Amino acid sequence: xxxxxxxxxxxxxxxxxxxxxxxLAVGVLLGAVLCAMRTSGIRLLDGLAAALILVLRAVPPIxxxxxxxxxxxxxxxxxxxFQAAAIGLGLITAANMAEIFRGALAAVHKxxxxxxxxxxxxxxxxxxxxIAPQLLRVSLPSIASYAIGLLKDTAIASxxxxxxxxFQATHVSQVTFQGLATFAFAGCLYIALSIxxxxxxxxxxxxxxLRVAR
Amino acid sequence: MxxxxxxxxxxxxxxxxxxxxxxxxxxxxxxxxxxxxLLLALGLRSPHLxxxxxxxxxxxxxxxxxxxxxxxxVYFGLPTTGFTLSAFASVTLAFTxxxxxxTSEILRAGMEAVPQxxxxxxxxxxxxxxxxxxxxxxxxxxxxxxxxxxxFAILMLQxxxxxxxxxxxxxxxxxxxxxxxxxxxxxxxxxxxxxxxxICIPATVVVGYLERRLGRHL
Numbered sequence: 379x380x381x382x383x384x385x386x387x388x389x390x391x392x393x394x395x396x397x398x399x400x401x402l403a404v405g406v407l408l409g410a411v412l413c414a415m416r417t418s419g420i421r422l423l424d425g426l427a428a429a430l431i432l433v434l435r436a437v438p439p440i441x442x443x444x445x446x447x448x449x450x451x452x453x454x455x456x457x458x459x460f461q462a463a464a465i466g467l468g469l470i471t472a473a474n475m476a477e478i479f480r481g482a483l484a485a486v487h488k489x490x491x492x493x494x495x496x497x498x499x500x501x502x503x504x505x506x507x508x509i510a511p512q513l514l515r516v517s518l519p520s521i522a523s524y525a526i527g528l529l530k531d532t533a534i535a536s537x538x539x540x541x542x543x544x545f546q547a548t549h550v551s552q553v554t555f556q557g558l559a560t561f562a563f564a565g566c567l568y569i570a571l572s573i574x575x576x577x578x579x580x581x582x583x584x585x586x587x588l589r590v591a592r
Numbered sequence: 593m594x595x596x597x598x599x600x601x602x603x604x605x606x607x608x609x610x611x612x613x614x615x616x617x618x619x620x621x622x623x624x625x626x627x628x629x630l631l632l633a634l635g636l637r638s639p640h641l642x643x644x645x646x647x648x649x650x651x652x653x654x655x656x657x658x659x660x661x662x663x664x665x666v667y668f669g670l671p672t673t674g675f676t677l678s679a680f681a682s683v684t685l686a687f688t689x690x691x692x693x694x695t696s697e698i699l700r701a702g703m704e705a706v707p708q709x710x711x712x713x714x715x716x717x718x719x720x721x722x723x724x725x726x727x728x729x730x731x732x733x734x735x736x737x738x739x740x741x742x743x744f745a746i747l748m749l750q751x752x753x754x755x756x757x758x759x760x761x762x763x764x765x766x767x768x769x770x771x772x773x774x775x776x777x778x779x780x781x782x783x784x785x786x787x788x789x790x791i792c793i794p795a796t797v798v799v800g801y802l803e804r805r806l807g808r809h810l
Contacts (some may be wrong), residue, residue, distance in 0.1 A: 436792035437785040438750035440764060445785060448777035533658035537757060544661055548668075557668030565657030565665060572656060 383550045387563060390543035394571070397463055397532045397542060402525055404468025409475025416480055427476065434473035440534050442466035447538045463535035467528065474524055482517035483509075487591050515586040522579030526572040533568070543567050596779045603770050603780060610766035611787055614752040617762065620684050622745055625691025632696035633703065634725070654693025660754050662686045667758040679760040687748060694744055702737030703729055739803040746795050750788065763787065 415427035434442075447462035457465075486509055494504040536545035547564035551557040635647045654662070666689075667682040677685065706729050714724040756764035767784045771777040 432793055432796060433789060436789045436796060438753045438788060440753045440756075441781060441785050441788060444764075444768070444771075445778070445781040448771060449781050450778070452775065452777050530656075530658035533660040534754065536660070544658065544664070547661070548664065551664075551668050556672060558665070558670065558672045561661055561665035561669050565653065565661045568658050568661065569652070569656035 380554075383554060383560070384563070386550055387543060387546045387560070387567070390541060390546035391567065391571070393460075393540055393542035393545075394529065394532050394568075397460065397467070397535055397540060398525065398529045400464040401467035401471050401528060401532070402521075404464060405471025405475045405528075406521070408468065408472035409479060412472055412476035413479035413483070416476060417483060431473040431476055434470055439467060439470055439531055440537060442470060443534060443538050459535065459539040462538055463532070463540050467531060467535070471524070471528060475521070478517050478520045478524065479513060481520070482513050485516045486512045490591055512590050515590050518586060519579060519583050522575060522583075526575050529572055529575070530568055599774075599776060599779050600783050603783065606766050606770065607763060607780075607783060607787065610761060610763035613760065614749065614755070614762040614764075617680065617683050617687065617755060617760070618745070618749045618752045621687035621691050622748060624684070625688040626695050626699075626741065628688065628692035629695030630699050632692055633700040636696070636700065650689070651693045651696055654689045655697070659686070659690050659751050660757065662690060663754060663758060679755070679758045682758055683752075683755040683760050687751065690751075691744070691748060695741060698737050698740045698744065699733070701740075702735075703733035705736045706732045735806065739799050739806060742795070742799045742802065746792055746799070749791065753788075 412427045412431060415423040416431070418424060443463055443466040446466050447457060447459060451457045451462065490508055490512065491504065494508045499508070532540075532542055533544035535542055536548060539545065543564050547560050551560040554560065632647050632651055636644055636651075638644055657665075663683060663686040666677065666686045667679065670677060670682070710728050710732065711724065714728045719728065752762060753764040755762050756768060759765060763784060767780045771780045774780070
């Protein structure tokens with residue numbers, strides 16, 4: 379495999395990373411909304427969010443991507459491959475984030491809510507200043523391991539034409555007929571990309587763990 | 593609406609054919625992969641680094657690389673070494689690898705959850721290593737792993753839809769073919785989503801129930 383071929387595959391990294399970050403951001407934001415609905419105590423919202431989470435997780439990512447890219451893309455409005463992938467993966471991430479947040483919410487000590495209330499903090503600040511930061515610290519390890527899974531799942535976006543690592547590898551293997559080396563290299567790239575995330579998560583977790591009230 | 597229903601009625605048999613193949617691929621991979629995963633998990637307990645290192649590599653690559661890339665590696669990569677596999681065999685090989693890697697971690701966690709005292713008691717009763725494993729550790733460790741294994745099985749069924757990149761005529765390939773012939777992408781993929789939902793939603797609910805039930809004793 380020539381240097382040029384390696385360079386082509388490496389060029390996919392930026393799309394893989396960009397897609398991972400975008401889907402994760404969409405997922406965290408929508409996941410927070412779903413989690414809020416799920417824990418609102420309003421039965422209608424709770425049920426709606428629970429159903430959404432169940433459906434989002436029951437259908438494979440590739441089906442969501444095809445549904446959005448081909449289904450919406452050919453009939454309703456134009457969507458670029460990247461947009462379709464970011465929306466599709468973002469929605470699935472949202473469902474999983476909602477569950478992660480819900481688990482973390484239970485881990486934030488009840489006294490924190492009570493203390494904030496005792497200080498007569500307005501409800502909005504109670505959530506944003508007291509609960510949310512601790513929630514984030516508690517859920518960080520789960521978010522990080524989900525992010526690593528998501529990084530690998532972005533390979534699926536190659537099937538609708540997002541020029542990320544797997545897409546470039548497919549292209550290179552078709553040109554060079556060296557599938558073994560090409561895909562081995564692509565596989566190693568995914569592993570190499572996930573290692574720093576795992577390290578950063580462990581490092582951050584160690585520091586942040588200290589700042590959660592027990 | 594009626595049009596869509598008629599379209600679904602017309603395409604459903606073909607999709608169900610594909611779905612049967614998806615289920616087969618998943619089933620075979622799980623049947624081969626879980627015992628392999630158990631062997632990997634047991635191998636990792638070996639004190640010999642010479643044995644542990646290659647097993648660890650198999651697990652880390654199986655877990656670390658994307659399933660899609662593993663699949664393409666097997667299907668497009670192996671032929672370059674003069675070793676050509678059919679689409680079904682490639683998919684099964686790649687998924688078995690992935691299953692073995694993930695389930696080895698699940699099973700290891702299950703076995704580690706068995707209290708140390710059980711091992712010590714077995715030792716005190718002069719059980720040998722195999723008997724300790726067969727009669728003490730596995731009967732207690734495996735049930736702990738069951739919800740996680742079932743959860744993984746659901747994920748594998750979903751992952752089977754990736755097999756369409758190697759032209760295995762499973763559910764997704766069939767749908768893609770129908771979509772490109774009729775240009776009715778939206779209805780056909782909604783039907784695919786429904787088929788997955790029909791299996792995966794009840795399965796998820798059952799797994800959640802099992803998790804809560806088995807978790808009660810811990």
